[in-house]
Amino acid sequence: MTNKRIVLASRPVGEPAPENFRTESVELPALQEGQVLLKTLYLSLDPYMRGRMSDGPSYAAPVGIGETIVGGTVCEVVESKAETLTTGDVVAAFVGWQEYAVVPAKGLRKLDPSLGPVSASLGVLGMPGMTAWSGLLLLGQPKAGETVVVGAAAGAVGSAVGQIAKIKGCRVVGIAGGPEKCAHVVNDLGFDACVDHRSPTLATGLKDACPGGIDVYFENVGGKVFEAVLPRMNDFGRIPVCGLISQYNATELPPGPDRSPLLMRAVLTKRLMLRGFIVTDFMPHWGDFQREMSEWVRSGRIAYREQVVEGLDNAVEAFIGLLRGRNTGKMLVKL
Amino acid sequence: MTNKRIVLASRPVGEPAPENFRTESVELPALQEGQVLLKTLYLSLDPYMRGRMSDGPSYAAPVGIGETIVGGTVCEVVESKAETLTTGDVVAAFVGWQEYAVVPAKGLRKLDPSLGPVSASLGVLGMPGMTAWSGLLLLGQPKAGETVVVGAAAGAVGSAVGQIAKIKGCRVVGIAGGPEKCAHVVNDLGFDACVDHRSPTLATGLKDACPGGIDVYFENVGGKVFEAVLPRMNDFGRIPVCGLISQYNATELPPGPDRSPLLMRAVLTKRLMLRGFIVTDFMPHWGDFQREMSEWVRSGRIAYREQVVEGLDNAVEAFIGLLRGRNTGKMLVKL
Numbered sequence: 174m175t176n177k178r179i180v181l182a183s184r185p186v187g188e189p190a191p192e193n194f195r196t197e198s199v200e201l202p203a204l205q206e207g208q209v210l211l212k213t214l215y216l217s218l219d220p221y222m223r224g225r226m227s228d229g230p231s232y233a234a235p236v237g238i239g240e241t242i243v244g245g246t247v248c249e250v251v252e253s254k255a256e257t258l259t260t261g262d263v264v265a266a267f268v269g270w271q272e273y274a275v276v277p278a279k280g281l282r283k284l285d286p287s288l289g290p291v292s293a294s295l296g297v298l299g300m301p302g303m304t305a306w307s308g309l310l311l312l313g314q315p316k317a318g319e320t321v322v323v324g325a326a327a328g329a330v331g332s333a334v335g336q337i338a339k340i341k342g343c344r345v346v347g348i349a350g351g352p353e354k355c356a357h358v359v360n361d362l363g364f365d366a367c368v369d370h371r372s373p374t375l376a377t378g379l380k381d382a383c384p385g386g387i388d389v390y391f392e393n394v395g396g397k398v399f400e401a402v403l404p405r406m407n408d409f410g411r412i413p414v415c416g417l418i419s420q421y422n423a424t425e426l427p428p429g430p431d432r433s434p435l436l437m438r439a440v441l442t443k444r445l446m447l448r449g450f451i452v453t454d455f456m457p458h459w460g461d462f463q464r465e466m467s468e469w470v471r472s473g474r475i476a477y478r479e480q481v482v483e484g485l486d487n488a489v490e491a492f493i494g495l496l497r498g499r500n501t502g503k504m505l506v507k508l
Numbered sequence: 509m510t511n512k513r514i515v516l517a518s519r520p521v522g523e524p525a526p527e528n529f530r531t532e533s534v535e536l537p538a539l540q541e542g543q544v545l546l547k548t549l550y551l552s553l554d555p556y557m558r559g560r561m562s563d564g565p566s567y568a569a570p571v572g573i574g575e576t577i578v579g580g581t582v583c584e585v586v587e588s589k590a591e592t593l594t595t596g597d598v599v600a601a602f603v604g605w606q607e608y609a610v611v612p613a614k615g616l617r618k619l620d621p622s623l624g625p626v627s628a629s630l631g632v633l634g635m636p637g638m639t640a641w642s643g644l645l646l647l648g649q650p651k652a653g654e655t656v657v658v659g660a661a662a663g664a665v666g667s668a669v670g671q672i673a674k675i676k677g678c679r680v681v682g683i684a685g686g687p688e689k690c691a692h693v694v695n696d697l698g699f700d701a702c703v704d705h706r707s708p709t710l711a712t713g714l715k716d717a718c719p720g721g722i723d724v725y726f727e728n729v730g731g732k733v734f735e736a737v738l739p740r741m742n743d744f745g746r747i748p749v750c751g752l753i754s755q756y757n758a759t760e761l762p763p764g765p766d767r768s769p770l771l772m773r774a775v776l777t778k779r780l781m782l783r784g785f786i787v788t789d790f791m792p793h794w795g796d797f798q799r800e801m802s803e804w805v806r807s808g809r810i811a812y813r814e815q816v817v818e819g820l821d822n823a824v825e826a827f828i829g830l831l832r833g834r835n836t837g838k839m840l841v842k843l
Contacts, residue, residue, distance in 0.1 A: 230777070231777045232743075232777045232778075232779075392772075395769065395772055396769070399772070408567075414772065414775050414776045415776075416776070417769070417772055417773060417776060420769050420772075420773065423769065425765070426764075426765035426766055426767060426769060426770070427764075427765060427766040427769065428764050428765060428766065429761075429762075429763050429764015429765055429766055430760070430761035430762060430763060430764055430766065431761055431762040431763065431764055431765065431766050431767050431768070432761060432766050432768045433766070433767045433768040433770075433771050434730065434731070434752070434755050434758065434761060434762065435761070435768075436768050436771065437727075437730055437734070437749065437752055437755075438752060438755065439784075440749050440782055440783070440784040441749045441750075441751070441752060441784040442565070442566045442567045442784065443567075443784060444567075444783070444784040444785050444786065444789060445782075445783070445784055446781065446782070446783045446784075447775055447780075447781070447782040447783075448775070448779070448780070448781045448782075449774075449775040449776040449777065449778060449779040449780055449781075450779050451779065454779060
């Protein structure tokens with residue numbers, strides 16, 4: 174049986190280009206005891222994947238040259254040699270950018286399609302949702318009446334962060350790229366305001382949108398967005414650092430002066446807390462997250478949007494677009 | 509009765525200079541009910557005072573032009589119109605750079621000279637000791653076997669930080685300016701190692717001294733020292749940000765490139781926690797600190813050194829020297 178997959182052909186320098194990827198057809202290995210043959214239904218595209226394509230030090234080993242690009246997937250079991258799964262089962266897996274995969278059944282999470290769209294397990298009810306929930310609640314610790322600001326507010330993580338913060342009684346301000354995303358964030362997701370980071374008036378817009386300052390800034394972006402946020406942070410503000418998408422394609426440091434003393438001075442005098450995190454650090458809280466988030470989604474308190482691209486062949490272009498901020502909501506490839 | 513005091517004549521630009529200060533003789537006001545007349549015995553000199561001489565945003569209001577420079581003091585009660593204090597009592601006060609002061613008795617803390625040198629209430633048993641104790645234990649949360657690094661290790665705060673970390677079972681590495689201070693830190697204070705930040709081999713010296721990486725970095729310094737520390741931080745490392753003495757006299761940002769993305773990237777991928785603090789944030793823990801620290805000092809587990817300058821007229825020069833790193837241990841002016 175033949176499997177089509179996309180492998181890393183070379184490491185991107187700066188923005189990934191199509192030539193950094195190669196599509197291959199390979200024979201699938203024979204199924205062993207305890208394994209299942211999976212067919213990919215949905216592939217999740219997430220900004221963190223850019224980091225895996227580089228070989229600098231990071232929190233996960235990079236994808237090797239010639240290896241399949243990693244990624245979360247929703248798959249259907251085509252054939253099973255495991256007792257726990259049977260043909261037709263739908264599972265959350267992590268088989269990456271390929272049509273089929275032979276993997277151990279252990280580690281797969283069976284999904285119940287009767288509870289809602291299975292694709293949500295890659296978004297609001299999956300890793301991005303858990304990232305938002307854990308980073309905001311466990312690290313940001315927002316209190317009712319406080320102001321929460323989130324970057325990349327129209328993205329899979331940011332949209333969940335803001336809506337959870339609203340549920341917790343906060344004033345919520347998003348930062349997103351362009352008027353359409355900002356309108357979506359306010360009108361569809363219920364944020365109190367949204368500021369366009371492409372606007373020359375980002376700084377004053379943020380000031381106006383946060384008359385009481387900022388207590389929690391959920392950092393997805395870095396760069397200019399962070400620079401605009403920092404002067405508005407209140408004493409004892411918390412900054413969960415989840416991602417830095419504005420920097421992922423950077424090939425060199427920005428020009429001077431060196432602004433890091435401004436950051437350290439703000440941390441000191443405002444007693445700010447910055448804390449980096451990765452969703453996997455919080456896996457012991459997975460059950461709590463699932464319980465709370467699925468209830469919010471079911472009751473309509475949390476809305477989510479998916480942007481679905483059809484066909485594995487379009488994954489590369491969609492991923493490049495994701496890094497350019499072209500998506501609104503969760504970016505998926507449907508196979 | 510005439511009082512000699514030192515006031516802020518003008519705001520320093522860069523390093524403070526003698527002309528930024530002015531010595532005055534003024535008449536003391538008459539003693540009111542509930543007040544005491546204090547004679548200053550010791551004046552504490554601390555790096556944070558530099559911040560009070562500027563009028564930029566900070567965590568405390570600046571000293572006004574023409575106002576007495578602030579500072580912690582040990583004073584003797586010369587005359588009392590308060591029931592709680594009597595002539596001859598020795599108190600911890602905050603009357604600043606002057607020989608005498610008339611203040612309300614309320615807010616003064618009576619010292620017991622039989623328990624040890626009263627000057628310690630300005631150092632290891634006072635604000636610098638509490639800064640070390642609270643920042644290290646409450647924010648840094650060092651665990652036995654971890655590596656703790658502290659900047660300005662020969663200073664009043666740093667020397668206490670390292671010794672407390674030793675008591676907690678950590679490997680402790682100091683960073684200090686020059687071979688004499690480094691020898692003091694290792695030989696007199698019992699640190700496991702000390703690296704000279706003036707040495708061109710700071711980075712490799714730190715690497716060699718921390719074979720298991722750094723779990724807690726107690727930040728007193730900023731700049732080059734922080735840059736050397738950051739690459740050595742372990743995952744889930746904690747960085748209590750207590751001070752940035754290398755930057756207090758800066759008049760402009762360092763030249764480029766802008767290194768703040770390196771810091772944010774390290775925070776993200778290593779899941780670092782940075783947290784600024786000021787000792788006064790932790791005042792509810794004062795009793796715990798006093799109990800624990802005084803026992804450690806009494807039993808000889810924590811040593812401290814004082815550098816005493818005689819006479820208020822020498823305070824300005826001593827303060828400028830403090831910012832240049834000329835002191836070892838707690839810097840005091842004896843009046």
